[in-house]
Amino acid sequence: MSAIEGIARTNFAYLDEQTKRMIRRAILKAIAIPGYQVPFASREMPMPYGWGTGGVQVTAAIIGPEDRLKVIDQGADDTTNAVSIRAFFEKVANVAVTTHTRDATIIQTRHRIPEAPLSEGQVLVYQVPIPEPLRFLEPRETETRMMHALEEYGLMHVKLYEDIARNGHIATTYAYPVQVAGRYVMDPSPIPKFDNPKMDRSPALQLFGAGREKRIYAVPPFTEVKSLDFEDHPFTIQRFDKPCALCGSTHSYLDEVVLDDRGGRMFVCSDTDFCEERREAGHVGPLGVPA
Amino acid sequence: MTAEQPLLKVSNLSRFYGGRIGCLDVSFDLWPGEVLAIVGESGSGKTTLLNCVSSRLQAQAGRVEYRMRDGRLRALSDMGEAERRFLMRTDWGFVHQNPADGLRMTVSAGANVGERLMAVGARHYGHIRETAVDWLQRVEINTDRVDDPPRAFSGGMRQRLQIARNLVTAPRLVFMDEPTGGLDVSVQARLLDLLRGLVSDLGLAVILVTHDLAVARLLSHRMMVMKDGRVIEAGLTDRVLDDPREPYTQLLVSSILQV
Ligand SMILES: Nc1ncnc2c1ncn2[C@@H]1O[C@H](COP(=O)(O)OP(=O)(O)O)[C@@H](O)[C@H]1O
Ligand SMILES: [Mg+2]
Numbered sequence: 001m002s003a004i005e006g007i008a009r010t011n012f013a014y015l016d017e018q019t020k021r022m023i024r025r026a027i028l029k030a031i032a033i034p035g036y037q038v039p040f041a042s043r044e045m046p047m048p049y050g051w052g053t054g055g056v057q058v059t060a061a062i063i064g065p066e067d068r069l070k071v072i073d074q075g076a077d078d079t080t081n082a083v084s085i086r087a088f089f090e091k092v093a094n095v096a097v098t099t100h101t102r103d104a105t106i107i108q109t110r111h112r113i114p115e116a117p118l119s120e121g122q123v124l125v126y127q128v129p130i131p132e133p134l135r136f137l138e139p140r141e142t143e144t145r146m147m148h149a150l151e152e153y154g155l156m157h158v159k160l161y162e163d164i165a166r167n168g169h170i171a172t173t174y175a176y177p178v179q180v181a182g183r184y185v186m187d188p189s190p191i192p193k194f195d196n197p198k199m200d201r202s203p204a205l206q207l208f209g210a211g212r213e214k215r216i217y218a219v220p221p222f223t224e225v226k227s228l229d230f231e232d233h234p235f236t237i238q239r240f241d242k243p244c245a246l247c248g249s250t251h252s253y254l255d256e257v258v259l260d261d262r263g264g265r266m267f268v269c270s271d272t273d274f275c276e277e278r279r280e281a282g283h284v285g286p287l288g289v290p291a
Numbered sequence: 292m293t294a295e296q297p298l299l300k301v302s303n304l305s306r307f308y309g310g311r312i313g314c315l316d317v318s319f320d321l322w323p324g325e326v327l328a329i330v331g332e333s334g335s336g337k338t339t340l341l342n343c344v345s346s347r348l349q350a351q352a353g354r355v356e357y358r359m360r361d362g363r364l365r366a367l368s369d370m371g372e373a374e375r376r377f378l379m380r381t382d383w384g385f386v387h388q389n390p391a392d393g394l395r396m397t398v399s400a401g402a403n404v405g406e407r408l409m410a411v412g413a414r415h416y417g418h419i420r421e422t423a424v425d426w427l428q429r430v431e432i433n434t435d436r437v438d439d440p441p442r443a444f445s446g447g448m449r450q451r452l453q454i455a456r457n458l459v460t461a462p463r464l465v466f467m468d469e470p471t472g473g474l475d476v477s478v479q480a481r482l483l484d485l486l487r488g489l490v491s492d493l494g495l496a497v498i499l500v501t502h503d504l505a506v507a508r509l510l511s512h513r514m515m516v517m518k519d520g521r522v523i524e525a526g527l528t529d530r531v532l533d534d535p536r537e538p539y540t541q542l543l544v545s546s547i548l549q550v
Contacts, residue, residue: 137395137397137398146372150372150373150376151373152410153408154406154407154409154411155406156403157409157414158395158405158406158409159516161402161409162398162402163421164416164440165399165402165420166438229414230414230415230416231414231415231416232415232416232417233416236492283347
């Protein structure tokens with residue numbers, strides 16, 4: 001991301017103060033109406049849309065010199081996307097960065113919620129590709145807005161019904177729809193449904209930014225977040241039959257890693273910081289080496 | 292029809308498209324369990340009237356009142372959007388001429404029937420599916436098609452599915468716009484037969500738009516004849532068809548009978 005060099009001397013956190021105020025107003029409104037998608041005038045950012053420009057704008061609007069930023073992509077701090085965004089904020093806001101969930105004041109994420117419990121005062125910023133959970137069956141925006149306004153959410157269950165009719169169970173595993181504070185139905189962004197329970201009554205503030213779609217929404221701290229389901233097909237999270245090969249964890253979300261071209265593979269924590277901390281604390285998995 | 296109070300009261304309903312008349316100054320009452328046919332040539336205002344009465348289209352003048360399940364007569368214009376939409380997907384049904392306008396073509400037949408149940412809070416998959424299967428049987432769709440999308444259905448099956456989707460919440464009033472319009476004659480006959488049975492079994496009140504007097508004859512108790520947006524003659528179906536009073540109706544009836 002060499003474009004960063006040229007913009008290093010622009011305003012703190014890249015966006016001008018006017019734009020930040022506009023985004024903060026959208027954020028405040030989003031917090032006041034949990035789960036409701038607030039339109040905002042999304043700006044061009046020096047990175048393509050798929051790179052989480054919505055999340056970046058939200059972070060830019062809330063970050064201050066005292067903050068400590070963590071950025072993860074699929075749970076890892078060291079993927080290209082996470083490294084670039086972290087470098088961007090180091091450059092344009094000169095903020096401290098960290099990979100430790102506990103030490104961060106702001107965590108920007110794509111596709112995961114950290115395993116370590118979040119605490120009061122922390123802010124989790126999600127990068128959102130498609131904010132509208134009703135979109136898949138109702139492409140008309142005027143109609144989906146009306147459905148949210150009137151709390152007409154039968155369509156969400158039509159989708160789950162189809163899932164069961166086709167697969168015998170609810171096969172949706174990512175972007176699993178939730179209802180926030182008993183009111184708005186929300187797309188939690190493409191996190192695994194494994195993470196859904198972490199959103200419920202989280203002490204952290206959760207902010208969602210969709211750059212291309214120009215929407216911001218929020219879950220304030222300690223807010224009820226319920227995953228939609230049927231009485232006879234209750235919501236369940238993914239289970240893994242093996243522990244993490246490196247740290248031995250049996251209660252974290254695991255990624256499959258291919259080891260060689262002879263079909264060798266292992267399952268390891270997708271949250272790299274969580275896994276490292278466990279190994280540092282002396283936990284060892286079947287394929288791991290003591291730290 | 293023995294009930295003493297009308298289910299629906301329509302008074303002086305008018306709708307214009309710019310300077311052109313859609314429908315003009317139409318008034319009528321509809322009684323519980325009654326089937327009212329609206330007939331007339333193409334362009335006479337049948338669809339406009341049906342859409343204004345069912346509040347799918349805004350009338351510029353006039354009033355539509357409906358007797359709620361609690362017995363109170365309420366003006367549709369006094370209801371909020373939420374209440375009106377709730378009424379439309381519970382106590383009312385709307386059968387479109389083109390089934391694609393009334394169905395979700397990409398989701399299964401079962402979900403199409405189950406949607407209204409889920410919209411009013413049904414949250415038990417097994418019960419929803421059972422009800423859907425039951426309704427497929429009632430509209431003579433093979434129950435092993437429950438997981439197929441209507442895209443894979445014939446025109447007649449689609450129309451029967453659209454009917455099941457509407458009736459699953461036990462509505463008291465169903466609007467139909469040329470429900471047999473696009474179908475082959477033999478398919479039409481079967482659908483009419485099915486509709487006649489369902490309407491009388493369920494005691495449905497129906498407002499049926501059709502340009503086909505034979506359909507009106509078969510299904511309706513009463514009919515209104517429209518011309519240029521106005522109702523020019525109304526009465527019991529047999530009376531209007533056997534003894535039309537207006538010259539225009541006489542022409543309409545005689546020209547149909549020649550076919
Ligand atoms: N959307 C519209 N815009 C303008 N004119 C319309 C529109 N819909 C219907 N009309 C006109 O209103 C009159 C009644 O049409 P319609 O209600 O569709 O009649 P029918 O259903 O009996 O064929 C016709 O003259 C038609 O051209
Ligand atoms: Mg018409």
